[in-house]
Amino acid sequence: MSNLNKLDFTALEVSGRNYLKWVQDVKLYLIAKNLRLTIEEEIDNPVGEAEKTTVMIFIQRHIHDALQTEYLVEEDPRALWVALVDRFDHQKDIFLPEERHDWQHLCFQDF
Incomplete structure (x- = not known):
């Protein structure tokens, strides 16, 4: 993967194994750069072409x-x-409940 030099965080893998972390990182970055509106529904959110291009390059x-x-x-x-969400967002339904369950049982094991 030639695009991995000097990345702000880990790139999204083909399998989507790191999708949940990747989404969080991208959203935080876009909020920090005041570009979050570019990935949200356009309801009276005029976004310029320069901002769209910047976000597209970043995500790519x-x-x-x-x-x-x-x-x-x-x-x-x-x-x-939206295409990436449709492809990988099901992981919230699969992995988050399992991780919460594991965390709760791990806390009880400490005592």
């Missing part, structure tokens, strides 16, 4: 090369975000 840099190739036709950061 932080996904695996195979995902870049797969979503090559996406030109809007909102459309790319």
